[in-house]
């Protein structure tokens with residue numbers, strides 16, 4: 001193993017404008033991971049991957065408008081999702097949503113249907129399987145012992161959308177970890193429109209923005225204990 005790759009700590013970030021990476025730090029992956037970078041390029045040569053990546057970059061480009069005062073962003077993410085799906089020629093979209101965000105899922109469905117898409121949506125609680133089935137104890141139920149509580153069921157969500165042949169799946173507020181399983185089992189490529197954050201109104205970056213002030217407790221050091 002060579003030097004640890006730590007782009008997140010880089011103070012140069014020249015990779016966006018320099019071809020060689022020579023101006024980056026000594027642990028710059030553009031310089032020391034050339035074998036990986038070259039190997040990955042072959043992946044982009046696969047026609048379906050290349051087209052997806054190409055359209056995503058066109059989508060990125062089209063999200064700015066060059067005004068006299070400078071380049072200005074113009075599309076909210078929900079608009080981008082619809083525009084990108086159209087670029088890819090998708091007709092049938094899937095929505096995997098959290099049971100806590102039914103209004104958002106309904107609104108998104110309307111927005112997409114208004115643009116001509118066929119939309120299939122599945123709630124995370126579909127299947128109504130008791131949480132105890134995966135080893136959750138009565139004490140670990142949010143509603144308390146004795147309550148019936150359906151487990152979030154992201155694999156079922158993915159498989160239902162797979163069975164419906166959706167071409168692109170959109171996540172709406174799935175929990176941390178449940179989203180991971182959905183990504184793993186979905187046949188179609190996915191994008192997240194909403195990521196759950198119960199404190200910050202599904203805007204998790206607010207926690208980072210506030211980590212120097214009101215939420216500086218996020219920056220505390222604590223011993224690593226995975227138990």
Ligand code: SF4
Nearest residue numbers: 007010014015024028
């Ligand atoms: S790729 Fe190189 S230049 Fe870019 S952020 Fe990482 S270390 Fe910095």
